[in-house]
Amino acid sequence: MEPTSEVLLRQAERFQGKVLLAGLPADGLLGELPQALGWSWHAGEQKQLDARYPGRCAFGVTPPEGDFEAAVLFLPKSRELTDYLLAALASRVPNGELYLVGEKRAGVERASKQLAAFGRTGKLDSARHCQLWHTRIGEAPAAPDLHALAQRYELPLADGPLQVVTLPGVFSHGRLDRGSALLLEQLDNLPTGHVLDFGCGAGVIGATLKRRYPASRLTLLDVDAFAIESSRLTLAANGLEGDVIAGDGIDAAPRDLAAIVSNPPFHQGVHTSYQATEQLLREAARHLHAGGELRLVANSFLKYPPLIEQHLGACRTLAEADGFRIYSASRR
Structure with missing residues (x-):
């Protein structure tokens, strides 16, 4: 299990409902969260996840349709991509929870300031050289237009x-x-x-x-x-x-x-x-x-x-x- 997934599972009670995991690693996390769905933009990781958990991970540049109780973004490398992904996820969790998880050396604490654009943030956990941040979404924003970016x-x-x-x-x-x-x-x-x-x-x-x-x-x-x-x-x-x-x-x-x-x-x-x-x-x-x-x-x-x-x-x-x-x- 990847360290980011382990940090999430330390708070497993938060993720037992309909949760969207964005940019998730190709490990056993979906097996621990039976109602969760994945969203990947990495073809290799998507292939591994689909083989292990058929039909539970979407591939592409936009999140799967539907409203979710919560969404988790596994921090990517690009700051601009993080902005887009957080906005896309926020649009899928009206009156729900939005989380950000990532490695400290990847800049997750700095990225938490991007999460703050959607509400008051707080750090929930810090372990395995990773951090987990959170905010609550009220009225969901409109889905961002990727091509406009x-x-x-x-x-x-x-x-x-x-x-x-x-x-x-x-x-x-x-x-x-x-x-x-x-x-x-x-x-x-x-x-x-x-x-x-x-x-x-x-x-x-x-x-x-x-x-x-x-x-x-x-x-x-x-x-x-x-x-x-x-x-x-x-x-x-x-x-x-x-x-x-x-x-x-x-x-x-x-x-x-x-x-x-x-x-x-x-x-x-x-x-x-x-x-x-x-x-x-x-x-x-x-x-x-x-x-x-x-x-x-x-x-x-x-x-x-x-x-x-x-x-x-x-x-x-x-x-x-x-x-x-x-x-x-x-x-x-």
């Missing part, structure tokens, strides 16, 4: 400006990160066919690929529901088409690909994890057809070339700048 910016590319739409919580919300900027400069001479943007985020790389290679089929894949929605909005803003799918890692990707292009993720909540990228490097060959290419950007200090050469083929460095490198390898 989107940030939009324009990228001046060689073949014309690209419109980018990002939602709260999505990597590099409202701006282009340095790794993606370098990768955008190294998209020439890719094999044509079915192309995957792995860890698509706001869809910058995928939209650029579709415009550069219009005859190629495009799939965009991300683990996060808010990234999936951002990618859909970015494609629509540029009049482009692509298949946007949610999945946890390369195992969720199609097979027989001509190319995989990626600025791969390396954050999981407040923790740093390279597991998804390392799995991509180990398994890319299974998803590429013969001669298919993997092209990605990574921090220069990461020792990826040996892993690429072990599982895929000879690794070339196409560019290096600002602490990043662009690697390329083709399936043997």
Whole structure:
């Protein structure tokens, strides 16, 4: 059981009714609270929860319909996303209770000030390096408009400006990160066919690929529901088409690909994890057809070339700048 779940269960009597658990970990919490429902925006955790507790956890960018007696937000990393989630949950608990739980090092005490926008707050518990905060909702506010919170910016590319739409919580919300900027400069001479943007985020790389290679089929894949929605909005803003799918890692990707292009993720909540990228490097060959290419950007200090050469083929460095490198390898 995760420490945040353990803190909740210290106050288990508060959560025995119809409770919505938002951003809950993939542990046994739902089994301890039989009337609770979950809401997840992480495809991997959703898959685990659905396998263990079928039909008890919704996936997406908006909470499940209905009124609840209480709602609990497991603190996410993004402050902007926290604002949206608290407002969305408050709209589902008229005359009910709204809770916030999270790790101290993730800033839960600071985030309690965001909870205070909905009423007088109090700290109920502190244990396992976590805190549990609470307020009571009177008349529920209107559900927030997620799309109204989107940030939009324009990228001046060689073949014309690209419109980018990002939602709260999505990597590099409202701006282009340095790794993606370098990768955008190294998209020439890719094999044509079915192309995957792995860890698509706001869809910058995928939209650029579709415009550069219009005859190629495009799939965009991300683990996060808010990234999936951002990618859909970015494609629509540029009049482009692509298949946007949610999945946890390369195992969720199609097979027989001509190319995989990626600025791969390396954050999981407040923790740093390279597991998804390392799995991509180990398994890319299974998803590429013969001669298919993997092209990605990574921090220069990461020792990826040996892993690429072990599982895929000879690794070339196409560019290096600002602490990043662009690697390329083709399936043997």
